[in-house]
Amino acid sequence: MTNFILGLDVGTTSVKAVLLETDSRTVSASHALPTAADISHDGGIKAREQDTGRIIDAVNRCVGELPADKLLRVRGIGLSGQMHGVLLWRAKSGCDWSSGDSFTPRDTSQLITWQDGRCSSEFLRSLPNPDSHINTATGFGCATLFWLIRNRPEFLEDLTVAGTIQDYVVSMLCGLDGCVMTPQNAASWGFFNTSTNQWNESILKAAGFPLHLLPQCAPSGGLAGKTRSVWHGIPAGTPVGAALGDFQCSVYSCMSAPTDAVLNISTSAQLTFAMPADFRPPDSPDPTSSISYFPYFDSSYLAVAASLNGGNVLATFVGMLTSWMTELGADLTESSLYEKLIHLALNQESSDLRMIPTILGERHDPGSLGQVTRISTSNLSLGHVTRALCHGVLSNLSSMMPAELLGKAGVSRIVGSGSALARNQVFRQEVERAFPFEVMYGKNADSAVGVAMVLSDRL
Numbered sequence: 001m002t003n004f005i006l007g008l009d010v011g012t013t014s015v016k017a018v019l020l021e022t023d024s025r026t027v028s029a030s031h032a033l034p035t036a037a038d039i040s041h042d043g044g045i046k047a048r049e050q051d052t053g054r055i056i057d058a059v060n061r062c063v064g065e066l067p068a069d070k071l072l073r074v075r076g077i078g079l080s081g082q083m084h085g086v087l088l089w090r091a092k093s094g095c096d097w098s099s100g101d102s103f104t105p106r107d108t109s110q111l112i113t114w115q116d117g118r119c120s121s122e123f124l125r126s127l128p129n130p131d132s133h134i135n136t137a138t139g140f141g142c143a144t145l146f147w148l149i150r151n152r153p154e155f156l157e158d159l160t161v162a163g164t165i166q167d168y169v170v171s172m173l174c175g176l177d178g179c180v181m182t183p184q185n186a187a188s189w190g191f192f193n194t195s196t197n198q199w200n201e202s203i204l205k206a207a208g209f210p211l212h213l214l215p216q217c218a219p220s221g222g223l224a225g226k227t228r229s230v231w232h233g234i235p236a237g238t239p240v241g242a243a244l245g246d247f248q249c250s251v252y253s254c255m256s257a258p259t260d261a262v263l264n265i266s267t268s269a270q271l272t273f274a275m276p277a278d279f280r281p282p283d284s285p286d287p288t289s290s291i292s293y294f295p296y297f298d299s300s301y302l303a304v305a306a307s308l309n310g311g312n313v314l315a316t317f318v319g320m321l322t323s324w325m326t327e328l329g330a331d332l333t334e335s336s337l338y339e340k341l342i343h344l345a346l347n348q349e350s351s352d353l354r355m356i357p358t359i360l361g362e363r364h365d366p367g368s369l370g371q372v373t374r375i376s377t378s379n380l381s382l383g384h385v386t387r388a389l390c391h392g393v394l395s396n397l398s399s400m401m402p403a404e405l406l407g408k409a410g411v412s413r414i415v416g417s418g419s420a421l422a423r424n425q426v427f428r429q430e431v432e433r434a435f436p437f438e439v440m441y442g443k444n445a446d447s448a449v450g451v452a453m454v455l456s457d458r459l
């Protein structure tokens with residue numbers, strides 16, 4: 001009888017769930033749901049937070065949509081999700097299982113995400129130098145926790161455990177008292193040395209960081225525990241993998257040769273290729289470099305241009321138009337707006353309007369925000385603007401990781417993944433124009449499939 005692995009990706013915009021057949025390694029069922037979890041804040045500290053209850057509600061609904069007979073035959077659960085972010089919860093009371101075969105969050109904070117901008121450059125300069133090759137940026141878990149200790153110490157009083165949102169789900173499913181984190185997610189928090197796979201404990205301690213909030217480290221691809229209860233029909237005692245990074249899992253789902261680069265566009269965007277097996281990163285970070293080296297599996301690394309400005313650029317434009325239309329008394333759903341904008345931009349093959357769409361800055365250059373230039377009377381249509389936005393996202397990525405660099409690394413093909421790329425043909429056209437390589441689009445190429453494959457390969 002066929003068995004399945006459940007793969008779940010808790011993204012910034014949506015939750016994706018897939019059932020992967022263990023024998024054939026094919027996707028048998030899948031479902032995605034938006035989390036609609038953003039909490040609005042007015043200016044001030046540039047906070048970007050999400051409501052934990054809404055995210056978990058989307059996770060539960062998404063899994064609940066999968067075929068019940070197949071959920072009974074799930075033999076392993078893998079989670080990936082948005083990296084860098086942090087939420088806190090109270091040990092032993094982080095969730096409530098009393099409603100039956102699913103859980104709801106109880107004593108938790110909101111999720112402070114990778115898009116958070118509260119750590120200014122001045123604040124980051126006040127932090128100790130890490131013993132890590134990865135530079136600490138705003139939105140990184142350890143930087144956010146430092147900010148909370150210094151600015152909102154009361155926030156940490158009753159909450160005793162910290163992790164990413166995907167680590168939280170794993171802990172709740174397994175009924176763990178603490179948090180288990182893989183190097184993939186730990187590296188994304190900063191102050192973690194990927195050569196020794198250890199936190200910078202002495203550096204953090206000397207700077208007054210609450211060491212008890214550092215998760216325990218587990219290998220990427222290893223197990224965190226077993227489900228403590230039946231969950232949507234999935235039997236109690238089912239093995240659960242320690243959570244992985246969404247970026248590494250999207251690569252796992254579709255990189256089939258060392259000559260492949262992977263381009264993922266979801267809320268953010270990443271262009272990446274695998275470093276040779278013997279590559280070891282430098283001892284210290286280069287804060288001005290647009291390329292970083294993130295741990296993959298078994299001491300290997302991926303070189304990545306991780307852009308903060310991907311599908312969210314278009315989502316912000318759609319959000320802006322929606323609110324303008326509301327103010328003007330018109331009404332159009334977001335999905336029909338996407339459809340119309342994409343259609344209009346496809347009819348506008350190119351534009352002389354120039355958009356630098358870095359509305360969140362970039363980690364290597366946080367001060368460089370978006371710009372629009374070459375505005376004329378003839379390039380103000382929605383087709384021009386949408387085309388220029390999509391072109392700008394790809395130009396920015398190709399400036400962070402130029403084609404020549406990819407060529408020198410031996411790349412001969414780009415594999416596309418992520419739903420923003422899959423759903424937007426204008427993005428796909430711009431990828432093909434930005435890079436002189438064959439571009440192919442992975443079928444089912446995304447993080448939920450990747451994390452299920454990892455578990456299936458390693459269980």
Ligand SMILES: Nc1ncnc2c1ncn2[C@@H]1O[C@H](COP(=O)(O)OP(=O)(O)O)[C@@H](O)[C@H]1O
Nearest residue numbers: 011012013014266267311312315338419420423
């Ligand atoms: N109806 C739509 N048509 C085309 N693109 C869309 C649509 N809705 C959302 N998107 C794009 O998808 C992006 C989110 O992709 P998703 O894979 O859900 O993100 P994440 O994995 O970060 O949660 C948005 O930022 C937006 O660019």
Ligand SMILES: O=C(CO)[C@@H](O)[C@H](O)[C@H](O)[C@H](O)COP(=O)(O)O
Nearest residue numbers: 011012082083114247266267268306
């Ligand atoms: O910075 C990196 C990797 O270094 C990020 O891109 C990482 O993948 C994060 O998880 C994303 O920013 C969030 O992912 P997504 O929701 O945009 O898919």
